[in-house]
Amino acid sequence: MATPASVIAAAAAPPTPGRPSIIGPASGPEPPFPLRMEGRVISGFGRGSKELGIPTANLPVDASATPWISDFKSGVYFGWASLQLPASPATPSTTTNNGFTVYPMVMSIGYNPFYRNTVRSAEVHVLHSFAADFYGAPMRLLIAGFIREEKDYAGLEALIADINFDCEVARASVARPAWTPRELFSGSSSNSSSSSADPSKDGQEGGTLDGAWLLRPWSEKAQETTAPATGGDGTA
Numbered sequence: 001m002a003t004p005a006s007v008i009a010a011a012a013a014p015p016t017p018g019r020p021s022i023i024g025p026a027s028g029p030e031p032p033f034p035l036r037m038e039g040r041v042i043s044g045f046g047r048g049s050k051e052l053g054i055p056t057a058n059l060p061v062d063a064s065a066t067p068w069i070s071d072f073k074s075g076v077y078f079g080w081a082s083l084q085l086p087a088s089p090a091t092p093s094t095t096t097n098n099g100f101t102v103y104p105m106v107m108s109i110g111y112n113p114f115y116r117n118t119v120r121s122a123e124v125h126v127l128h129s130f131a132a133d134f135y136g137a138p139m140r141l142l143i144a145g146f147i148r149e150e151k152d153y154a155g156l157e158a159l160i161a162d163i164n165f166d167c168e169v170a171r172a173s174v175a176r177p178a179w180t181p182r183e184l185f186s187g188s189s190s191n192s193s194s195s196s197a198d199p200s201k202d203g204q205e206g207g208t209l210d211g212a213w214l215l216r217p218w219s220e221k222a223q224e225t226t227a228p229a230t231g232g233d234g235t236a
Contacts, residue, residue, distance in 0.1 A: 015165035028178030078170035079144035082214035097215040119209025181211025
């Protein structure tokens with residue numbers, strides 16, 4: 001697929017001045033984080049790849065399943081996503097933790113003022129290259145922190161530049177041990193003795209964040225309905 005001209009132009013555009021390159025203290029997420037969200041991936045507005053060069057996997061914004069989201073500030077967040085994808089020669093599975101693999105992610109929750117959306121959406125950009133779409137796949141999010149508020153932009157290039165910087169901020173922020181699920185390295189999930197390690201983590205210091213919830217068995221009847229957890233089983 002050809003790269004959109006707006007994406008090429010955005011490569012030379014700077015992000016909004018004065019933005020921090022890393023979020024939160026080295027000691028790990030601070031209340032109310034981390035937060036949990038889960039569901040099956042749904043289709044979005046169809047512009048992530050086409051216009052922005054940044055594919056997204058959307059989840060329903062459902063207050064009955066995710067009570068905290070109704071009063072939560074719109075904006076850009078970061079953390080971890082776990083996906084249950086079928087293995088194939090093009091996208092082999094790297095884990096047997098109930099079929100889930102964990103990846104860093106950045107996401108927006110809100111209306112996206114640039115596009116004048118009238119419906120609130122949760123759009124997740126998983127920081128990994130996939131060979132195919134995965135609509136309908138089970139996805140869990142461990143939302144570790146807040147990057148910035150959503151804003152309008154004078155042009156598409158400025159929007160893309162800020163999104164690309166969001167991705168850099170997310171990668172840098174979750175790379176620290178207290179922000180990284182220990183299950184990525186130890187495979188210490190209560191459901192499996194094998195690792196869900198991302199190959200890109202080779203050589204990185206092991207994490208201490210509890211990510212067991214990301215890897216537990218999927219149940220359509222057990223969608224997460226709690227506010228932020230305070231420890232133990234995880235907490236996006």
